Amino acid sequence: MMRITILAVGKIKKDYFREAIGEYLKRLSPYAKIDVEEIEAEPFKRESDKDKAKKIEGEKILKFLEKNEGNIIILDEKGKNFSSHEFAEFLEDKNERIIFVIGGALGFHENILENPYRKLSLSKMTFPHEMARMILLEQIYRASAIMSGKEYHY
């Protein structure tokens, strides 16, 4: 059974995203053990404070990653684009725990991006971070269905 941690900055505020995420987590329960770890989004008042807020969020992410072993994957639109089948093959290879990291509303600071972590892109398009979490879970579910040969209509 896959062991997956989703490390995300910020809460899911929209009910519809929360419900969709809840449904995919439920559907995934026979296939994967998934933990969602949320890092509090850093508040900021002015435009000029954004970089500082991102830096603090990045430091908290790094602290978590130092204390937790696993295959670290950063979600970044400039990362590698997989098809759903390639993503399923990629997950199938991993025996180790996988830690997916999703940035907050501000995206990632350089203190994360400069690291040699593997980067996965859900799309060249930029998605809201709440939507990205939902899409990632849907793709992990789709990958589980592909791996187990289960039919999954889309």
Next chain:
Amino acid sequence: MMRITILAVGKIKKDYFREAIGEYLKRLSPYAKIDVEEIEAEPFKRESDKDKAKKIEGEKILKFLEKNEGNIIILDEKGKNFSSHEFAEFLEDKNERIIFVIGGALGFHENILENPYRKLSLSKMTFPHEMARMILLEQIYRASAIMSGKEYHY
């Protein structure tokens, strides 16, 4: 103001997708006149009837496209990948009505794919058609925000 038609096969059954779509349509109302036209999904019982069902859906799409003028864009994961900024530039160019076509749970039949319509990909990944409609609307909203210089957190 942009004039956009979304021609889609099948209904939105999940409440959370319907709510998200409703919210993006509402947020888009100052920027675009958007019509959503739904074609009924063709029922099928056996695996072997799927192709026939897709073909009938395709014929209904073609009938709509013959009767309606516009810039036709087929959503297909094998199409062109735009970044959100490139997508905004692409929309900015269009004075004509744009007709986005989204397939149903079965995807498109060859009778659609063989046509020289422009193809747009939201991602190399395959998404459920209900999710694709939500993501398309979010990207049109994001494009509107980019074009009007409005800040939009993600």
